[in-house]
Amino acid sequence: MxxxxxxxxxxxxxxxxxxxxxxxxxxxxxxxxHGRGEAFSPTDLVSAALGSCMMTIMGIVAERSQLDLTGTTFNVTKHMLAEPRRIGQIDVHFNLPAALSPKHRAMLENAARTCPVALSLNPEIRQEVQFTYGE
Structure with a gap:
């Protein structure tokens, strides 16, 4: 289907x-x-999908560990290359609760980096992922 x-x-x-x-x-x-830029571009969706997938997998891990990630946010920035036109790098910056222990932080960061979208993207696309706690 x-x-x-x-x-x-x-x-x-x-x-x-x-x-x-x-x-x-x-x-x-x-x-x-050549567009109007009035909606997500397809490459914007790829970038947003990476951040959303990472957040979803972190959410699954957090629920298993009875952690509350409510209010966690992320920003994504896409960097395009010219020849051929393609995504060269995606930056993802997460803002998570300060109360997370070092053990839980490591667990969540690993979960994010191993989400299905991250593992599916061409390895030539750099993924720069940053985690900030308590901001």
Whole structure:
């Protein structure tokens, strides 16, 4: 069974629909590549997927250990290369609760770095991951 369906809307836009939930995502080409930049670009989604996957796996590990990660945030920054045009690096910066012990911090950081998206990306894409506690 398919995971999603998508349709080209014209003007460098697509709309993808998740089959199981019916939720949709619109993509737009970025301004620096002929688009309007009015929605996530496909490469923005890859970058956001990396951070979201890392956070989800950390959440699974936290629940098993009865840790509360509510309020944890992350920022992602995508760095593009020109020839050929592709993602060269993704920076992910997490802000987690200060109360986490060194043991739990190590456990969560390992979980993030071994999430399925991180392990699926081309190894030529640098993944710079930073963890800050208590900010």
């Amino acid at each position: 398919s995971t999603a369906t998508a349709r080209y809307s014209g003007q460098l836009r697509t709309e993808a629909t998740h089959i199981a939930s019916g939720n949709s995502i619109v993509t737009d080409a970025p301004v620096d590549n």
